[in-house]
Amino acid sequence: MYLANLEGGNQSVPAAFILLDFNTEDLQILLFILFLAVYLVTIAGNILIVILVAFEPHLHNPMYFFLGNLSCLETCYSSTILPRMLFVFLSGDRTISVSACLAQLYLFGFFAATECYFLAVMSYDRYLAICKPLHYAMLMNGRICIQLIFVSWICGSLGISVLIFLVSQLTFCGPNKINHFFCDFTPVVILSCNDTHLVEMAAFTISSIGTLPPLLITLTSYICIINSILKIPSTTGKQKAFSTCSSHLTVVSCFYGSLMVVYVLPDISSLSEVKKLFSLFYTLLTLLLNPLINSLRNKEVKEAVRKSIRKLHRLKIQKRSKRNFENIDFTIYNG
Numbered sequence: 384m385y386l387a388n389l390e391g392g393n394q395s396v397p398a399a400f401i402l403l404d405f406n407t408e409d410l411q412i413l414l415f416i417l418f419l420a421v422y423l424v425t426i427a428g429n430i431l432i433v434i435l436v437a438f439e440p441h442l443h444n445p446m447y448f449f450l451g452n453l454s455c456l457e458t459c460y461s462s463t464i465l466p467r468m469l470f471v472f473l474s475g476d477r478t479i480s481v482s483a484c485l486a487q488l489y490l491f492g493f494f495a496a497t498e499c500y501f502l503a504v505m506s507y508d509r510y511l512a513i514c515k516p517l518h519y520a521m522l523m524n525g526r527i528c529i530q531l532i533f534v535s536w537i538c539g540s541l542g543i544s545v546l547i548f549l550v551s552q553l554t555f556c557g558p559n560k561i562n563h564f565f566c567d568f569t570p571v572v573i574l575s576c577n578d579t580h581l582v583e584m585a586a587f588t589i590s591s592i593g594t595l596p597p598l599l600i601t602l603t604s605y606i607c608i609i610n611s612i613l614k615i616p617s618t619t620g621k622q623k624a625f626s627t628c629s630s631h632l633t634v635v636s637c638f639y640g641s642l643m644v645v646y647v648l649p650d651i652s653s654l655s656e657v658k659k660l661f662s663l664f665y666t667l668l669t670l671l672l673n674p675l676i677n678s679l680r681n682k683e684v685k686e687a688v689r690k691s692i693r694k695l696h697r698l699k700i701q702k703r704s705k706r707n708f709e710n711i712d713f714t715i716y717n718g
Contacts, residue, residue: 415472428674429454460494497539503597506604542589
C-alpha cells in the first residue's frame with residue numbers, strides 16, 4: 384500500500400488511499416441495495432427527462448432546455464461517486480489509488496460547481512418568465528440559452544482545474560485513511576505532509592468565486608419572483624406562478640442547505656459523521672430529487688410521459704398488425 388521511502392526518511396508515499404465510509408460493517412448488503420436503488424432511479428429519471436426534452440416538441444422552450452441539461456449533468460455527477468460506493472459495499476475493498484482519488488475529486492468539484500451555475504441560470508430564467516413576461520422571448524432566445532449553458536460548463540471547470548493542479552503538487556505521506564465515503568477536498572488535503580496553507584487559501588478563494596455569485600443570482604431572482612407573485616391579485620394566479628418555480632426552489636434549497644452545513648461547520652472529529660450524512664444530500668439525494676420532483680409535480684412532463692407511452696403503444700399495435708397482415712398474405716400466397 385506504500386511506495387518507497389521519501390528521500391531515505393522514515394515516511395513513505397502511499398500508493399493508494401483507504402476510504403472510511405459510515406462504519407457500518409453489518410449493513411453493507413443493505414446499504415448496497417439501498418444505494419443501488421437510488422442510483423438506478425436517479426439515472427433512469429434523469430435520462431427520461433433528457434429524452435422527453437429532446438423529442439417532445441411542446442417541451443422545446445428555455446425552461447426545459449435548462450432542465451434537460453441539468454438532468455444530463457446530474458447523470459454524470461451521480462456516476463462520479465455512486466458506482467465506487469456500490470463497489471465498496473459489495474466487495475469491502477475501500478482502497479482507491481491516488482490518481483483515481485484526484486480524478487474523482489476533480490469530477491466531483493467540476494459537476495458541483497457547474498450545478499451551482501445551472502441552478503442560477505434556471506433561477507434567472509424563472510425570474511424573466513414571471514417578472515418580465517413581455518421581454519422573455521427576446522431576453523431568453525435560443526442563442527442566449529446555449530451561451531448560458533456553455534459559460535456554466537466553462538466556469539465550472541476553470542476553478543477546479545487550478546485547485547486539482549495545486550493538490551497534485553502535494554506530497555502524501557504517513558496516514559492514508561480518508562475519513563469520508565469519497566475523495567473530498569479537506570479529508571484529502573489533511574493527509575499531506577506539506578504546508579497546505581497556500582492550497583487551502585486557494586481553495587477558499589476559488590470556492591467563494593465559484594459558489595457565491597451563482598448563489599447571489601439565485602437568491603436575488605427568487606426574492607424578485609416572490610415579490611412579484613405577492614402582487615398578483617388572484618389566488619389562482621399566485622398558485623400558477625408559484626407552481627412554475629416551486630420544483631426548482633425545492634432542489635435549490637436542498638442543494639445549498641446541505642452544502643452549507645458540510646462546508647460551514649468546523650472540521651472537528653465530533654462532527655465528521657454529521658458532515659458525512661449531509662454530504663449524502665448534495666451528492667446523492669439532491670440528484671434523486673430533481674427527476675422525481677420534475678416528473679411527479681410537473682404537469683407538462685407527466686403529459687409528455689403519457690404521450691410517449693401512447694406513441695409506443697400505437698407503434699406496437701401497428702407492428703403487430705403489420706406482422707399479422709404479412710402472415711395472412713403469406714398463407715394466401717402458399718395456398
